[in-house]
Amino acid sequence: MSTSSPSPAPDQTSPPVPERQAWLALTALCAGLFITLMDQALVAVALPSIREDLGASINQTVWVVAVYLLAFAAPILVAGRLGDRFGQRNVYLVGMAVFTASATAAAFAPTIELLIAARAVQGLGASLLNPQPLSIIHRVFAFNRRGAAMGMWAAVASSAGLFGPILGGLIVGTAGWRWVFALYIPFGLLAFALVALLVPRLPTGASRIDLVSAVVAVVAVAAVTLTLQQGPDLGWPVWLWAVFAAGLGASALFVWLQLRARRIGREALVPPELFSNRNFARGSFSVFTLGFAVYSMNIPIMLYLQTAQGLSAEVAGLMMIPTAVVSLVAAPYVGRLTDRTAPGVVSTTGFTSMIVAMTMFAAMMIWELPVPWLLIPLVLMGAANAMCWSANSAVSMRGLPSDLVGAGSGVYNTSRQVGAVVGAAALGAVMQIGIATTAFPTAMGLTLVLPAVLLVAGAAAVRGFQPDAPE
Template sequence: MDRTVRPWPALWALVMGFFMILVDTTIVTIANPAILRDLDADLTAAVWVTSAYLLAYAVPLLITGRLGDRFGPRRVYLIGLVVFTLASLWCGFSGDIGMLIAARAVQGLGASLMTPQTMAVITRVFPPQQRGAAMGLWGAVAGVAMLVGPVLGGVLVDALGWEWVFLVNVPFGVVAFLLAWRFVPRLETHVRRFDWLGVVLSAVGMFLVVFGIQEGETFDWGTVVGPITVWGLIIAGVVTLAVFVAWQALNRAEPLLPLALFRDRNFALSNVAISFVGLGVVAMPLPLAFYFQVARGLTPTEGALMLVPMAVVSGVLAPFVGRLGDRVDPKWIAFAGLSTVALALGWYIVLMTPEVELWLLLPPSALLGFGMSGVFAPLASTATRNLSPARAGAGAGVYTMTRQVGSVLGSAAIAALMNARLAAELPGSGAEAVRPADGGSAAGLPPSLAEGFTAAMSQSLWLAVAAFALCAVAVLFFSRPQVTVAWSEEKAGPRDRERAPEEALRAP
């Protein structure tokens, strides 16, 4: 373990890689129309490019957090960064939709190795009174990355082609690796056993649920093969996940999902809240991207520029919100942010018509950024404040996993909802309507299609509104966080290190 720990350089090195993997969660959104056209895919196949990434990202998170505890967060983070960077190169050279989906799955695995280590290092090297500011930076990166992704994607698609939304990660990944190698400390490791049965149950359950939801419209919510139906797959997935939770309760050795963590009320509620945020953030940009590029005929760059106010406002405000969280109950910051996001999306829904002046859609974009700046940092700091160093990796893995589970379900649900609304609003024309002409069209869709297509996209946004509204309700039940024994192992005394692992679980 390093004798001298410099928390802030370590955090800056980690968030560079963290920024890259979160950008990849949303950057594909703006490239989806171009991928759909160039690789001759349908809407469902194009959405699988995102879902495969999110699914491979979410499922291993419980065990990758433990890998950081066992082998050290620095080592696991660097391995994940290498996997992610090489998979990005594979994505960029994919020649068909199947290869791209496979490469995205490997990319998601690399991201899964990296993400829990970021939160674990914050929890282990920052004292509680500085953790809000650290989480402010972490939250700023999370918020800006998930909102900047579409903007960066638009510029790259127009200038160089959709392949470059992946290839840009290669030089970025090399720099991130060098910085992490130099500044991230080697931290004390803890012996961990791995619950492989839990891994299999969670992976199978998640895949069945996501496949059923996302492919339901493809099979007309009927038979998939033989006696197996879409609803049968979804029910089987839910049952498998229930068996997984039961196994975690029965496993006395070292469960993959340590249910004892959920005794802390704030940790439990933060996980509920962040799952809704993950769902909402993924469900939000896809209808907007298709509205701007298909209904209004904007190029990817022009469509992305419509989201610039959101990214700028969120990026500027998020660090200040993080510092505010050390002095103000983060519950109220999160509630204000989430309510504002739901309001901004409702404003979008009201304004979205085929004829609305585009400049009128900029104020709700700015309001959306204002709300998002108050979401990530208070939720993350509330979730991790009571975690002891010995539980940091497991807690970070659980928290990140629940966010990604929400993202996976959001990706599947928005694909199903968009397909359903297109079929209802444009019967017989929905599939062709989502295919933009080469290079876009300044005129957009003809009036006979534009009205129905726009209605389908605005109706699809209600999914994100519901997700953020439910999240706002959940955070109202937070209790005010208290400073606990969760302290940097490098700075805590021997007595603190002995009592830290269990006392955090007895917090009210």
């Protein structure tokens, strides 16, 4: 049983810290969050230069990104609970220190093997810090201000990947691939200092971590993630299916351990009562569909712009500026709107807008319309990003009791990351089939139909959001 009582939940009128301090704390947290979520898109632009400079094989080069995503996704479920146990601020600082130190090692890596090792450690650091902002938002903002706060978090989370290709193209084209990792050093140190100064120390409310459940959770997520990441490239060998089966078995064992913990009166790593909260259960599924769509859509779009339309990597990256800017500017306002409207209104509008934007992308790419036409769905995608991420996170998390928020943050972030991995694997397979059977522009356009269809399921989930009573 827990050895310390949960901290008092914030209520609607009496936040635990002054609101100005809460906003400063969130700003500090978002600085670090931005660079960890930007990484995949930022580093992907540098892969050709890394391969040439270090004499790496294609498979080794792919692992520079893949190992980061694997180390990022696998421990997130546990990282949220570590925040409850040792303090969200403390775990965030440890994660940022690990992330920055390993980025330094990556910048100076003399071989591809050492670069891959540094990237694995960097992913672990990102995993430790990533769930903590959602938990801290829940604890330092009043109930009726969490939507606005989630809007700022969502602006960072949804736009980070969009800025990656822009910065990556500029840095690699002017300074070289090592400066992509060197960029993390000053930003990481700044983020560490800001969080240490501005984020308050909050009482902890969890007992010791169930180590058996923690290990099983990491094995389950790692095995499933590894299978989905590497399956398309390796041709789905038998041993990889065995890894996938082990991941599914570990997932079933993990669920049994959580149910057993409740029966014998112990604190579960992921309490089953989390999913009795209708909004959280629906939001966890819908953020999976968002991760699937948003983090994978750049692949066919970038390939189309560079291969079919003949744009350089730098110009193709700059094409994403309208999406990133609109998303960044709109998300805080959308967050405030979420506080004032029925829970499903903003979310449903956002998902519908994203489906329309994806459909427009697909049609324009198949018809090979001139590049300026793509600015229409790019701007719409920015607005849709703002509405989807902000409202989904606010409605999903704000109704959870304080003693479940760390576990909830871990589950929510895991859903997003696994969605991103599944999306990349699925779209990779669809692209390969499409290229073999039809013209390249048509293949890229048809690829975007898959995330659009999955987003329909996400839209159906958020339509079921219900009002929750203030704490």
